[in-house]
Amino acid sequence: MSGLRVADFDFELPPELIAQEPPAQRGQSRMLVMDRATGDLRDSRFAEFPALLRPGDLLVLNDSRVIPARLYARRTLRREREKPTGRIEVMLTEPAGGNLWHALVRPGRKVAIGERLVFPAPNGAVVLEAEVLERGEFGDRLIEFAPVNDFFAVLDQIGHMPLPPYIHRDDSVSDRERYQTVYSREKGSVAAPTAGLHFTPEMLASLSALGVEVASVTLHVGLGTFAPIRVENVDEIHLHRERYTLTAKTAAAVNRARNERRRIIAVGTTAVRTLEAAAQLSGGGPIEAHSGETSIFISPGFEFQVVNALLTNFHLPQSSLLMLVSAFAGRERVLAAYRHAVRESYRFFSYGDCMLLA
Numbered sequence: 045m046s047g048l049r050v051a052d053f054d055f056e057l058p059p060e061l062i063a064q065e066p067p068a069q070r071g072q073s074r075m076l077v078m079d080r081a082t083g084d085l086r087d088s089r090f091a092e093f094p095a096l097l098r099p100g101d102l103l104v105l106n107d108s109r110v111i112p113a114r115l116y117a118r119r120t121l122r123r124e125r126e127k128p129t130g131r132i133e134v135m136l137t138e139p140a141g142g143n144l145w146h147a148l149v150r151p152g153r154k155v156a157i158g159e160r161l162v163f164p165a166p167n168g169a170v171v172l173e174a175e176v177l178e179r180g181e182f183g184d185r186l187i188e189f190a191p192v193n194d195f196f197a198v199l200d201q202i203g204h205m206p207l208p209p210y211i212h213r214d215d216s217v218s219d220r221e222r223y224q225t226v227y228s229r230e231k232g233s234v235a236a237p238t239a240g241l242h243f244t245p246e247m248l249a250s251l252s253a254l255g256v257e258v259a260s261v262t263l264h265v266g267l268g269t270f271a272p273i274r275v276e277n278v279d280e281i282h283l284h285r286e287r288y289t290l291t292a293k294t295a296a297a298v299n300r301a302r303n304e305r306r307r308i309i310a311v312g313t314t315a316v317r318t319l320e321a322a323a324q325l326s327g328g329g330p331i332e333a334h335s336g337e338t339s340i341f342i343s344p345g346f347e348f349q350v351v352n353a354l355l356t357n358f359h360l361p362q363s364s365l366l367m368l369v370s371a372f373a374g375r376e377r378v379l380a381a382y383r384h385a386v387r388e389s390y391r392f393f394s395y396g397d398c399m400l401l402a
Contacts, residue, residue: 046345048278053370054361055382062210063395066222071244074390074397078381080373085384090242090398093355097309099255102301104294106237106314107260109228111136111196112203114215117161117174119154132161134174134187135206137234137267138284143189144177148267152183161187165202172198196231206234206267208394210360223394232264232287238357238394239312259297261318263288263338273362278343283364285337288318292333295322298350299330309353309402313365316351316372317342323349343367344375353402358385358392373401 067073075093077086097103113136132155135148149155157179163172171192178186192198205215205223215223225240227248252258268284275281298319301308310316321338322331331350341364354372359365370378381399390397 063391066395083377108233113206113234114204120160235265259294263314285339289335307352319350
């Protein structure tokens, strides 16, 4: 039992420091470098990231690809005298097998079990239909889509990128590229693994040339990453489950690096959670290839088995992600680093700057 409260992970953040747009060019972000053994800080830029790595380091990326998960529907009228309503926002959160999806619906009070929703294309033609099967808390619904030939192709046609709620604008054409890592492959996330947004193909090539080994895991990020924590005590937190895959190739790379005492550097909290979840399953032995779901929650007191360094963006106050970073480098040191970042006007959250803890 940690005895920590969610409020122990708060910090003051001026709203103007929340990045609303990505930098003009990918990779131009600032980077705060922290020695996690001492708490020492140094202001840097992401362009200097390769200089802080050494031959033999293993860099682990999350190759999940964001789907255009925000859809807009209209209800079909059940009675002739029923008045048509405005559009309904349907945010896909997690597949539930077959044509079933969990989704957040707004305004939720208007969408009952049994409702049929239709999803029009820009030209007005209905290209997708769904029925509401179950109703949960906070706007959660289980919906079943009518079969189509290529569901993800239809999403590409009518969906919008699921920008986080703290970005106060509609998504744009450029977000289709910029809210996506350059190495994303496996479709399934409804939020970007944002630490990876800084990388360019040129940066990855330069790391390989330096002798840095690169491996990938897949963890499909759910909206639980932005869900407010509704309990007061850290010990009462339970995270949403997220789907992940760790391949045999990556497992072998991680085991070699651990045996040879080379550094394993996770790009983002999602890579950390995947690697450490796999390590827990291994019971202290070599990690093994695995696909499944994890709800691993990492907070101060957690014993890391795999990750030696972490590249991550700045996270929301009182969030599970800030707790993970605090577990890795110490709560007081991390909060001191965040106060420094605020004083130095770093840009925060998904489209913001990054932090290297090594």
